[in-house]
Amino acid sequence: MPASPAKGRTEKPELLLRLLGVTKRYPQPDAYDILVLEDITLDIWSGQFVALLGPSGSGKSTLLRIVTGLAQPSYGTVLYRGRPVAGPNPHAAMVFQTFALYPWLTVQQNVEIGLLAKGVPAAQRRAKARELISLIGLDGYEDALPKELSGGMRQRVGFARALAVDPELLCMDEPFSALDFLTAENLRSELLDLWIERRIPTRAILMVTHGIEEAVFMADRIIILSKNPARVIADLAIPLPYPRNRKAPEFLHWVDQVYQIVTGVEEPAQPTVEELIQPGPAGAKLAPIPAGHPPMLAGLLELVVDRGGRDDLYRLGAELLLEVDDLLPVTDAAELLGLALVEQGDLIVTPLGQRFVAASPAERRAIIRERLLDIPLFRLIHRVLHSKANHRMGRDFFLDVLEGHFSPAEAERQLDVAINWGRWADLFHYDPDSEQLYLAEDQTGPA
């Protein structure tokens, strides 16, 4: 077994992919465009296994689609071996999170599909597909339909299909996240073996993931993206030799490092209510409200207080079997409400957080209610409902405001999150039938 990728791949690295200032914005009808990717510049060389790491909704899948030519950047250039990518990149193949197998085709036919598109004659196609099915460990399943296979086997077909076209660059969009833990682990090691032992002609791998451990386990380079919009905030080489041991101190050190970078990203400053209602393209943008559930927040804080008010986030996540992606919204919410701080990968409960944990359910609601009113969106909702004579306002009004800051889908999600918090804190009510936010009689007093 080779000790490191550098030893395993002795050829001179070639520049395969170059992204120059890639920016993606989705134009909105009202001219407040949604910026997804901002000024991404990076090079990918042959011999590299690159993990693109970022919170969900950070646009990393969009970036992958731009690399493969499935989507076009709004600005910036994508060069593959020095040539601009226009249309699907024939040197790249893609593995999908959802497998994307055609349910009406057999395993063999699914694997052949890329060769079919290249016009490869039937006999050659069949031979190549059989070779890959065998390589990926699915001998005997050639005639099976995808619905007869387990999730792990389906993703194996996904790999075989991508590898069948001999791609130089293998792009993977969260390929293991739809699989159960053991299956994913097994498939990860097998793919790594194929890659390290160079049994596949692939020259570079680009994997999108939100799993920090997965990235550190597999990749020799990790690119960390921020959220809203996605920018490159770190580009790390992971010099650990393969095969990597998840229990080794160096491994844990790297995981902790990445954790610190991911959780240490500063959120931009919040705009005032006035700026909120009149957002210009240049005006202040509303920071999204994290989607953490109130009961989960309370549970997490109680746990940390029990442990002395400070705990390592990575360890917490591992203990609670939560991916960083599930944990981050909760810690973000705790930070936004001033109940906790995140410092160097540790979660520290603030005095207010301590008070919150000690409080009765009704007092907890009162604390949250007070804190929510520091957040512009809640202040806006509160002010509008109070100023109306009937203390009611349609959902659409707030959606309109939010759509100045987010895509329509994200605006819907944000409003749902806000309604969830508002209901929990007893700040306002929401009637899903009339789609109105309203104040009950005991809520109409001065805040």
Add this chain to the structure above:
Amino acid sequence: MNSAESVKTPVADVLVGALVLALFSLLLAWATRGPHYAAGTGTIRLAWSALPQDAAYSWLRMAAAYLLSLGFSLVYAYLAAFNARWERILIPILDILQSIPVLSFLPVVLEAFIALVPGSRLGVNLASILLIFTGQVWNMVFACYHSFITVPRDLEELARSLNLSAWQRFRLLELPYAMVGLVYNSMMSWAGGWFFLMACEMFSLGNRNYQLEGLGSFLQTAANRGDWGAEGAGLVTLVAMIVAMDQVIWRPLLAWADKFKVEGWQAEGAGAHSAILRLLRRSRLLAWAGHHLWQPLGEALDQGWARAGRTARAIPGVGAVLGLVRALVVAGLFYSLFAALKDAAHLLAAVPAAAWGTVLAATAATLGRVAAALAISAAWTVPVGVWVGLHRQWSARLTPISQIAASVPATALFPGLVALLIHLRGGLAVASVLLMVLGTQWYILFNVIAGATAIPEDLREATHLFGLKGILLWRTLILPAIFPYLVTGLVTAAGGAWNASIVAEYVSFQGHVYTVFGVGALIAESSAAAHYPLLLAATATLALTVVGINRLVWRRLYQKASQRYTLS
């Protein structure tokens, strides 16, 4: 019938509606200028020995119309789904065309074909096929279009990332994805075809009568002469044919289409089984044909399309020629639009003001009948459907029986119904509502059964534990749970009822024509009398009413249902 499509601007509807009416009258004008063809009436023998041949003729006509519908649906839906500019025009056209009843097409189609193929029965036959087509095609187009625009994003991205050609995408992705909907809608289309078979094989235009040898004419003639023996024999033949088709064609097709289901991955329920399909799949002859004929054909087509694409790109000037052709087509369209609008205005100007009043009143009368038919259907199908759906051991047994009952076209039973009721006061008014009920109740019943079957076991157990019974049970669980299904059923049934009005309100029976006041009767009369201005006015009013009700009532109910009452 299908109104669950995305909301389009009403302006487009109005424009397109004007366009459709205009083209309609243009065709009419062109066809009526042709030489008149002396009526070529076939004589219909009521001997039992004629039945097999008549049945075969009818079946061939329907099969031809079906193939036409299939090709048309795929092309039309493909254009509408993958070309935004076409979509804006084609989908509103479809909305309007599907609300025009079969008989309104009759004069246009008949005159056109007789002008095209004068002096032979071929023209009348082609007209009949096209009439059947107009009754079969719209729901299939909608089904294809809907499938094409809902192809899952990851499957579509995969096809693009691997650079599949448009033809390969169609063959490997879009067509297979549309297959399940296509098979179900093919069954519905055939049922619709049987329903209007009598109207499509025997018709009058002015003083000319046409009858084509076929089962529809046989049944109609038997009813006209009051020959109940022949009527019964024809009915038995019809039912036998429908059951045979169900066993030999639809069941194997449904079982085969099972593999095209995408959602859920896990097979829901037992899935469809068919002994005939198993037989076919094990057949060596078919396997050989698949290997030596079908696969090479697929390869050749793949290569051929790719080569044609390359050649077309390689020859300079192809683009220019295509551009020229496109410009000419657009110019032609604009010219015909202009001419057609002039003609339509001319025709409609010939409708006196009083006649407009009659048309509106008649539409209101038919609207009342449609509403009554829906109310009666819902009144019995909702309790029965819920009961069947909740008692699974019964639903397995009753479903095949009710499917056969549903497949008997109500029009074939209509003469008997009329014979019973004709001598009563208001008998035909009752009979016409009953015909609408007979023709459309099944849509509601099957949807309600599906809805009741889909109520999750845990919800039922919880309701049971809390002791909810009677009205409370219906209000808290059953009605909300079946609501989306009920709306779907009602929408389909309403569409069917409107279309059925042309045969329900105008009956020729034992040598007499009986009518009740309504827009369907108006259309049937003006079509038979070749009174085109009135036909156009009545058709336009009917189409406008149906589209309007779809937009204002059904679509809103549908959205409400899908947002609020979806169990997931």
